[in-house]
Amino acid sequence: MTSTTPKKFRILDLLEPPIEWLIRLCGWSSIIGIVAIFLFIFKEAAPMVLKLDWLHFFTSSRWIPNPAPGNPPSFGALALLVGTVTTTSIALLIAVPVGLGAAVYISEFAKGKVKETLKIVIELLAAIPSIVWGFIGLMVLGPIIKDVFTTESGSWWGKVMVTLHLASAETGASQGTNLLTGGIILALMSVPLVVSLSEDTLRAVPDSYREAALALGANSWETVRRVLFPAARNGLLAACMLGMGRAIGETMAVLLATGHNNRIPEALTDPVRTMTATIAAEMGEAVHGDEHYRVLFILGIVLFIVTCGINVASDLIVKGIKKANPA
Amino acid sequence: MNRGMKSGATTAPETLATFEANPFAPSAFERRKARRANRNKWVMFGFCAVLVIPLVAILVDIFFKAAPVLTxxxxxxxxxxxxxxxxxxxxxxxxxxxxxxxxxxxxxxxxxxxxxxxxxxxxxxxxxxxxxxxxxxxxxxxxxxxxxxxxxxxxxxxxxxxxxxxxxxxxxxxxxxxxxxxxxxxxxxxxxxxxxxxxxxxxxxxxxxxxxxxxxxxxxxxxxxxxxxxxxxxxxxxxxxxxxxxxxxxxxxxxxxxxxxxxxxxxxxxxxxxxxxxxxxxxxxxxxxxxxxxxxxxxxxxxxxxxxxxxxxxxxxxxxxxxxxxxxxxxxxxx
Structure with missing residues (x-):
């Protein structure tokens, strides 16, 4: 019996127990990774966690990391939080309808070549690196936004825009990198994720649902609206949440495209600054081990907890759908 | 107005006309629904286009502006x-x-x-x-x-x-x-x-x-x-x-x-x-x-x-x- 087995097989087979242990160890790598990320970031931030005035951190927008005479250091991250929240909201306002609509079109209406082409283009969009999106925001979209929202001083349209908080007096003097530009860029970045996840969810709805709806006399849109959306509700929600997670955590694009100005925006085209961009811009200058350095790590912890929360929540939502609907 | 009625109205009284016309013709309500379905389909196609066309335009623009150095x-x-x-x-x-x-x-x-x-x-x-x-x-x-x-x-x-x-x-x-x-x-x-x-x-x-x-x-x-x-x-x-x-x-x-x-x-x-x-x-x-x-x-x-x-x-x-x-x-x- 043994003589029929080729020899090279036996050498690898002898290694089976150690290889299985190696495989098991690698299987735990993601757990090790996530714990290590938390521990190492926490280790750098730890000395500041107790010292930091947390109330001040969340309620003040005075962010003065480099103290000057008569200008004591102050770590109020409210404006940064507001920057992250506002850019993400604008991104979601655009990305959710566009992403869901595009996913429905690709999954339910498009056929053959059109469908394949759209899927490939969406996939390539997802592959474009964030620094390139930032570059597009800075060099291409920014000037367009600036032109659209700049009017001659004193014109009635300019007054309308200022009263509606669409533009401010400074819009014309800026580079065009602001809240709106950053939001649009973030939307474009998160749309591919929303589209591909929602499309997966819609495809997972059994065809018998569609057939039943059509047999009852519903047309294509009614099937989508009354049958597919309710059936895929959890998955679609999870897709939008993951899109939000991506928008919150995005760094290089918002660093280049939001104007990087630490204040609470009053108009749609005011420059803002996000938590991620602050870390990216200031970590290089921060002195290793001083308060500023540690506060940047605290910002990292806040981001880490928020995005992990979003991910776990979306995972639980999808799990809910599987329990209720095992097919 | 219903298309069946329109074509029938020239030849016969209205009750007869509905029988002569296609009995499976969609009612006004059904056609309104169909129009809405069609319109929504195009809206969603528009979302895809909004996503794809400007981006392709931007990418082409970047490549054109870069063309002089791309060797x-x-x-x-x-x-x-x-x-x-x-x-x-x-x-x-x-x-x-x-x-x-x-x-x-x-x-x-x-x-x-x-x-x-x-x-x-x-x-x-x-x-x-x-x-x-x-x-x-x-x-x-x-x-x-x-x-x-x-x-x-x-x-x-x-x-x-x-x-x-x-x-x-x-x-x-x-x-x-x-x-x-x-x-x-x-x-x-x-x-x-x-x-x-x-x-x-x-x-x-x-x-x-x-x-x-x-x-x-x-x-x-x-x-x-x-x-x-x-x-x-x-x-x-x-x-x-x-x-x-x-x-x-x-x-x-x-x-x-x-x-x-x-x-x-x-x-x-x-x-x-x-x-x-x-x-x-x-x-x-x-x-x-x-x-x-x-x-x-x-x-x-x-x-x-x-x-x-x-x-x-x-x-x-x-x-x-x-x-x-x-x-x-x-x-x-x-x-």
Whole structure:
């Protein structure tokens, strides 16, 4: 019996127990990774966690990391939080309808070549690196936004825009990198994720649902609206949440495209600054081990907890759908 | 008004006309619904178009603005005077080694992890926890990965390495944040990507293949090695290609873990091909684009657009491999 087995097989087979242990160890790598990320970031931030005035951190927008005479250091991250929240909201306002609509079109209406082409283009969009999106925001979209929202001083349209908080007096003097530009860029970045996840969810709805709806006399849109959306509700929600997670955590694009100005925006085209961009811009200058350095790590912890929360929540939502609907 | 009634009205009284006309003709209500369905279909097509057309226009615009510098020489020359002149060789080769370095770390671990999840782990809390951590790890912001790389690899691992290899009397032997630390950071970031894609590829191998193999007396590892891996090879390769494109484009994780804006690279000879040692800061395409697009004053526009175009071209080129591979794979699949 043994003589029929080729020899090279036996050498690898002898290694089976150690290889299985190696495989098991690698299987735990993601757990090790996530714990290590938390521990190492926490280790750098730890000395500041107790010292930091947390109330001040969340309620003040005075962010003065480099103290000057008569200008004591102050770590109020409210404006940064507001920057992250506002850019993400604008991104979601655009990305959710566009992403869901595009996913429905690709999954339910498009056929053959059109469908394949759209899927490939969406996939390539997802592959474009964030620094390139930032570059597009800075060099291409920014000037367009600036032109659209700049009017001659004193014109009635300019007054309308200022009263509606669409533009401010400074819009014309800026580079065009602001809240709106950053939001649009973030939307474009998160749309591919929303589209591909929602499309997966819609495809997972059994065809018998569609057939039943059509047999009852519903047309294509009614099937989508009354049958597919309710059936895929959890998955679609999870897709939008993951899109939000991506928008919150995005760094290089918002660093280049939001104007990087630490204040609470009053108009749609005011420059803002996000938590991620602050870390990216200031970590290089921060002195290793001083308060500023540690506060940047605290910002990292806040981001880490928020995005992990979003991910776990979306995972639980999808799990809910599987329990209720095992097919 | 109903179309049947209109055509019938000229010849007969109205009651008769409805009988003569097609009894299955849609009512006004049904046609309104159909119109709405059609309109919504076009609205959704419009969303796709809104997504695709401006982007294609922007990309074409970038390539047109970059056209004057896009030559092979541009790729082969080193940047001169902070990137205002010259080419992109030094950052390109840095990105190449960064990708190779991160693949060396992430590919074995990620593929083995996927094998564990798909072939070994039983349904249960452990498998469930691992799945959740994989999705969480995928959602961790890239800048947080950068902080982790700084905290773990630059501040803890490097001193340990230096304790082993560095000669205290010769400071030039000391390892700095560089290719090694940046590759490790990128590897951690790409771990969930490669686990997810490999797991999908393994899951696509039919269960019957494994059962047939077990029935012949093969152990689990033999089955994995001979049947599962060989049948999912192209799928795994697709995942690796996607990892490459992600590693090449990321900026935030390498900002503090070894990428630098300028590093001297020789213009000829072997030193041009192998310019960076693992313990030296290196240049990378994404970092280069980041710095020249907004931090160097009087940077010529064409150089900015040039490096953006090269980076986009690089990413799309790598990704098109993955797409071609997948289309080819689908055409070849026989189960």
């Amino acid at each position: 092979l020489d541009y790729l082969w020359q080193n940047p001169v005077s902070k990137g205002k002149e010259g080419g992109l060789w030094a950052p390109l080769v840095g990105t190449f080694y960064l990708v190779i370095g991160s693949l060396v770390f992430v590919a074995p671990v990620g593929i083995l992890a996927a094998i564990y999840l798909n072939e070994y782990a039983r349904e249960g809390w452990l498998n469930r926890t691992i799945s959740i951590t994989v999705t969480s790890l995928a959602g961790v912001p890239s800048i947080v990965h950068g902080l982790f790389g700084l905290g773990a690899f630059v501040l803890v691992m490097l001193p340990a390495i230096n304790g082993l290899v560095a000669d205290a009397r010769r400071p030039e032997t000391k390892w700095e944040a560089g290719l090694l630390t940046a590759s490790l950071t990128i590897a951690v970031m790409n771990l969930p990507v490669i686990i997810t894609s490999t797991r999908e590829a393994l899951g696509a191998v039919p269960m019957a293949f494994r059962e047939a193999c077990w029935n012949l007396g093969a152990t689990r590892w033999q089955t994995v090695r001979t049947i599962v891996l060989s049948n999912s090879f192209s799928g795994i390769l697709t995942g690796i290609i996607l990892t490459i494109s992600r590693a090449a484009g990321e900026t935030a994780p390498i900002l503090f873990t070894g990428a630098t804006f300028f590093k001297f690279v020789a213009d000829s000879g072997w030193a041009k091909i192998l310019p960076y040692s693992p313990g030296e800061p290196f240049m990378a395409m994404s970092m280069h684009l980041n710095i020249i697009s907004n931090q160097i004053s009087q940077m010529p526009e064409v150089m900015k657009f040039g490096s953006a175009a090269v980076l986009i071209g690089l990413i799309l080129f790598v990704n098109s491999f993955a797409i071609v591979l997948r289309v080819w794979l689908r055409g070849r699949k026989r189960w």
